[in-house]
Amino acid sequence: MSHKTIHGIYDDDALLINGVKELRSAGIEIAEVFCPYPVHGLDKAFGLKHTRLAICAFIYALCGVSLGAFMMWYMNIMDWPMNIGGKPSFSFVENVTAFMPILFECGVFCAAHGIVITFLLRSWILPGVSNSNPDPRTTDDKFLVLLHLDEGGVDSAASILKSSGATEINEA
Amino acid sequence: MNYTFTQREKMVSYTLMGIGLVAMIAAFVMDAHEAWANLLISNFFFMAIGIFSMFFMSMQYLSQAGYGVLVKRIPEAFSQYLLVGGPLMIIIVGLGGYEAIYHWMHITVEPGSEHYDKIIAGKAAYLNIPFFMIRSIIYVGVWAWCAHMMRKYSLQQDLNGGEIFHKKSITMSVIFVVFFAVTTFTSSWDWYMSIDAHWYSTLYGWYIFVGESVIGIAAIILFVLYLKSKGMMENVNENHIGDLGKWMFAISLVWSYLWLSQFLLIWYANIPEEVAYYQYRIEHYKYIFFGMLAFNFIAPFFLLASRGAKRNSKFVLIVAVLVIIGHYMDMFQLITPGVTGGPDGYIGFVEVGTWMGFLGLFLFVVKRSLAKASLQVESHPYLDESVHLHH
Numbered sequence: 410m411s412h413k414t415i416h417g418i419y420d421d422d423a424l425l426i427n428g429v430k431e432l433r434s435a436g437i438e439i440a441e442v443f444c445p446y447p448v449h450g451l452d453k454a455f456g457l458k459h460t461r462l463a464i465c466a467f468i469y470a471l472c473g474v475s476l477g478a479f480m481m482w483y484m485n486i487m488d489w490p491m492n493i494g495g496k497p498s499f500s501f502v503e504n505v506t507a508f509m510p511i512l513f514e515c516g517v518f519c520a521a522h523g524i525v526i527t528f529l530l531r532s533w534i535l536p537g538v539s540n541s542n543p544d545p546r547t548t549d550d551k552f553l554v555l556l557h558l559d560e561g562g563v564d565s566a567a568s569i570l571k572s573s574g575a576t577e578i579n580e581a
Numbered sequence: 582m583n584y585t586f587t588q589r590e591k592m593v594s595y596t597l598m599g600i601g602l603v604a605m606i607a608a609f610v611m612d613a614h615e616a617w618a619n620l621l622i623s624n625f626f627f628m629a630i631g632i633f634s635m636f637f638m639s640m641q642y643l644s645q646a647g648y649g650v651l652v653k654r655i656p657e658a659f660s661q662y663l664l665v666g667g668p669l670m671i672i673i674v675g676l677g678g679y680e681a682i683y684h685w686m687h688i689t690v691e692p693g694s695e696h697y698d699k700i701i702a703g704k705a706a707y708l709n710i711p712f713f714m715i716r717s718i719i720y721v722g723v724w725a726w727c728a729h730m731m732r733k734y735s736l737q738q739d740l741n742g743g744e745i746f747h748k749k750s751i752t753m754s755v756i757f758v759v760f761f762a763v764t765t766f767t768s769s770w771d772w773y774m775s776i777d778a779h780w781y782s783t784l785y786g787w788y789i790f791v792g793e794s795v796i797g798i799a800a801i802i803l804f805v806l807y808l809k810s811k812g813m814m815e816n817v818n819e820n821h822i823g824d825l826g827k828w829m830f831a832i833s834l835v836w837s838y839l840w841l842s843q844f845l846l847i848w849y850a851n852i853p854e855e856v857a858y859y860q861y862r863i864e865h866y867k868y869i870f871f872g873m874l875a876f877n878f879i880a881p882f883f884l885l886a887s888r889g890a891k892r893n894s895k896f897v898l899i900v901a902v903l904v905i906i907g908h909y910m911d912m913f914q915l916i917t918p919g920v921t922g923g924p925d926g927y928i929g930f931v932e933v934g935t936w937m938g939f940l941g942l943f944l945f946v947v948k949r950s951l952a953k954a955s956l957q958v959e960s961h962p963y964l965d966e967s968v969h970l971h972h
Binding site for chain 2: 450453459463464467493494495506507509510
């Protein structure tokens with residue numbers, strides 16, 4: 410049994426959402442949807458899982474804060490004890506208030522860079538990687554539903570696409 | 582669906598007020614300074630909820646936001662406390678202020694007298710009793726008037742529908758927000774910062790405003806959850822709780838930011854007349870002063886950081902209770918050290934009892950006005966949007 414890839418193309422986002430809902434209620438798994446802009450409510454209709462990028466951001470921020478704390482401890486307490494406004498030197502805890510802005514900035518720096526890099530790696534958008542967009546018109550005004558189907562499922566999927574208002578159904 | 586203020590709940594309110602009365606009498610017998618300080622803290626606490634509720638509603642009118650329309654009756658009822666707490670505030674800062682709270686009221690501005698104080702004499706153009714009383718009356722007068730009018734327009738909109746009263750509410754919101762922008766600062770300087778009249782901080786107004794906001798949003802959340810647990814407000818779901826949770830998370834972090842900003846600069850600069858304020862608190866009120874950071878910063882930050890937690894009633898409930906405890910501690914350390922003048926302040930029966938008395942009064946006022954109208958507004962241009970809110 411061979412697999413087929415179907416592109417259902419819509420030119421209206423309301424029709425797209427209805428089409429996606431009908432496909433899912435018929436038990437057809439949707440591989441991907443390509444849109445020119447974020448369509449409100451599509452993620453739920455299409456069953457997309459909520460992003461876990463926020464958890465990464467939290468972990469990166471913790472790393473950043475630890476790194477910042479180590480840096481400030483090494484620079485201003487250990488290696489070259491700094492006189493901070495006449496406060497007792499040689500103590501991280503008694504000078505930590507002065508380090509707060511730096512700890513915060515290190516947290517933000519690592520979280521921001523970390524999630525951007527994670528996002529690029531996870532979505533595989535890197536220099537030299539070829540474009541995975543199946544139809545360039547989805548960057549203009551068309552919405553594309555990508556389906557990976559078995560041979561037998563093509564007809565029923567096509568009829569659902571057609572009845573829900575898809576303007577084109579292409580096999581790739 | 583309507584809320585009814587049952588006889589049993591009235592009894593709870595009366596009991597709380599009774600406890601408060603006993604605590605106040607005990608406090609006045611023991612130490613009048615402490616008693617007046619507690620009255621100021623407790624009334625400040627519940628005025629804060631009313632003030633923030635007005636701000637919360639006005640902001641939504643001005644930004645044309647739909648998310649809060651379903652819970653609008655709760656801040657509306659909270660704002661009615663301003664009509665009761667306002668006059669009480671005048672009595673507390675006037676009578677109690679002269680008796681116990683503000684030592685600058687007993688300073689003479691002519692040099693040579695034994696009551697002369699150079700620093701306070703320099704501030705006398707602003708800090709003098711007649712001007713202070715006039716300002717206080719204007720603040721609470723305009724706040725209470727705005728609260729009354731907003732409530733009136735909202736009830737009339739329920740009866741008549743249409744958009745006339747919505748537009749009037751927007752106008753009232755503009756008036757309130759502009760007036761509030763100035764008076765939230767001046768009132769906090771007058772009522773709270775002038776307790777330590779030798780000391781000042783340019784961040785103080787922000788700090789108080791944000792502290793008030795945390796209490797306000799926590800109170801709104803607690804009331805929403807309370808009414809939901811009684812099977813009312815059936816249209817409120819995790820999306821609305823999530824929005825209120827975001828508010829509490831964000832405002833708690835703003836509070837932490839401002840706390841640190843104020844502390845960091847004074848600590849760093851180390852100017853004697855500025856650090857005296859913090860030095861006293863760190864020496865004598867160490868556990869309250871640093872303990873409140875656990876309630877007001879660490880708890881909301883770590884418990885509410887994730888999206889799921891903000892939408893989970895249990896998490897939001899726990900954090901709301903924690904920040905209320907934390908901000909009571911904050912207000913305690915703002916007011917008590919300066920008023921009692923002693924290092925032996927602690928949160929005991931008198932403190933909690935007075936607060937409970939005001940809680941009883943607050944619940945009585947709020948529940949009475951909640952019972953007067955349907956819990957969900959009947960007519961509002963964004964009502965439908967609020968019902969179908971989803972993220």
